[in-house]
Amino acid sequence: MSSGEPGGQALLTGWGAATATSARLLRVRTQDDVLRALTAAPGRGAIPRGLGRSYGDPALNAGGTVLDMTLMDRVLGLDEGTGRLTVEAGASMDALVRAVLPLGWFVPVTPGTRQVTVGGAIATDVHGKNHHRAGSFGAHVTGMRLALPDGTVRVVSPELDRDLHWATIGGMGLTGVVLDATVQLQRVPSAWMSVSTERAGDLDTLLAALQRADRQTYSVAWVDLMAGGSVSGRGVVTSAEHAQPEALPTAVAERRWSLPEPARIGVPLWTPAGLLNRASLRAFNEAWFRRAPVRRDGEVVPLGKFFHPLDGVRDWNRLYGARGLVQHQCVVPDEPTLREVLRLIRISRVPSFLAVLKRFGPADPGPLSFPRPGWTLAFDVAASAASLGGLLDDLDEVVAAAGGSIYLAKDSRLRPQLLPALYPRLDHWRAVRERVDPHRVLTSDLARRLSL
């Protein structure tokens, strides 16, 4: 019987690195390690942690135990005929892509980085650029094995304990520790993407172009939150399909299944405060906009370049300096609300780049799952930005009033009272949690902060 490595105290942060709390970090290797950690968890409970890409505090548990799941990363089985993959929760999306892409398979949904674990993708029900067509990651999970705080292992699926299955998808790790999951992969014709790019000089053009791009399997827009006047809301829409082998230029044809390259650029441990200020970000946004072609179709790029541009730079979050960054991601059901959100951000004069706009398709049944039909906007801001708290609170109120929501995987500062409005089926989720974890063994800083 193996055991988790002795638990050392560790100061942990989320990807935003704006808060840090101390916990006993336990590197678990087996199902028994997980069960033992849950049943022996002291008063302040336990939470699983993957690769730490959630921005805020869902994978922190101050004063308690944090289970580092990344050693549980084995592929348990792949049916090469059907694309059903069973994999341990700590396996990264990067490892999966490397394992299955040469066989002609690809993950059904990928977020903007491959540096997330399967367990984390389930706990936050991640979405990708194909949400409008394929839904979120949870929609492709056909079953899971969960370690529960009572020391048992439960098999769940949409047919078997449906409530617990869906409460776990998007459940922020609070309804059981995912040990392994079975995921339906998608077949792809190559490791390349055929990408269309369209530059939109103002918001009307951008929204129309993004709506048209619903016809494509993948679509997303970058929007310049800082531009004002006649060019306010300008941006660049990119959409893509997996490239057919016959569409590959001869130069890359023999590299039909080439794997994504590892990051070649890093960010130093220390960066000067205020590197990303209003002037530098305006200049960046201007250059980014000018760099995009007015319109280009059929550009063939490696899959990683389209899906995971930020994986090219390691530790890019450090660019935001010692106080870290905050990401805000909302979904709103209608265009007027989206316009109001964009207006509030622009007039706040908060410096931001990397604002991403996308259209969501139908929601899945997870009560804490974030995606729902409408527009989603995500943007990063340095946590030190002046009057940021007021702006984000205002945005949350607008989003809640319109029946939208805020993504918990990104959140680090939401007003807890808004949660029932943002997640109307919260009580249903709470009832499931009460059933499987009446003593709240599974808990996190996020759970405490939001009184989940």
Added chain:
Amino acid sequence: MMDALGAPQSLAVLGGTSEIGLAVADRLVRGRCERVGLAGRDAAELEIAADRLVKAGAYDVRTHLFEATDTADHDRLVDALFADGDVDVVLVAFGVLGDQAAMSADPDQAVALAQVNYTATVSLGLRVATALRRQGHGSLVFLSSVAAERGRAANFVYGSSKAGVDTFAQGLGDSLQGTGVHVLVVRPGFVRTRMTAGLPEAPFATTADAVAEAVVDALARRREVVWVPGVLRAVMSGVRHLPRPVFRRLPT
């Protein structure tokens, strides 16, 4: 939990009727702070303070009676403060100014001041630090003073007690590196409060509310030292190096 923008959800004030303590509480409950524990020795005044915080937006305010000099009772107090859940910020705000002339004449008065300002702060500071370590996060705020910088004839007993607090808090903060617990030392100048009523005002005098604003900002930035007003940092770095004969002749 403290959020990413440094806004706490719960607060405990030791010296729960202190004007600076309440000014900090007042600001925090207008933000994310919902739960406040006020510890003091005057039940009636604590209730008035609690009412004021509830009106300002606090959801849950509890009062705790304690005597700073009764260190044997401090474990009980700290347990009570942490009994209702995590405490994100603990502010040590009690203290007395004393009358230097009276203390020079009656050393027992000086001892009493030292016991409140320094001994009780050490007793509670260490106990609170242990509780915060156990919960894995939190900020601990100590009120020092410009008077801690150099001893002067007009208030050296008070100044030395604050110097002790200041040095204690700096070292405590360093000892808590890596534990998730943060210590903030606040060095106000002359603050216009009940404690200083009737005294001649020193240069760069400030208000309890200005101190509170600086404390809330320093908490958000996780700073380790804050001077109020900020200009005192520069002023005192000059004063620190003045030759004694010059320093002695400075106006009060």
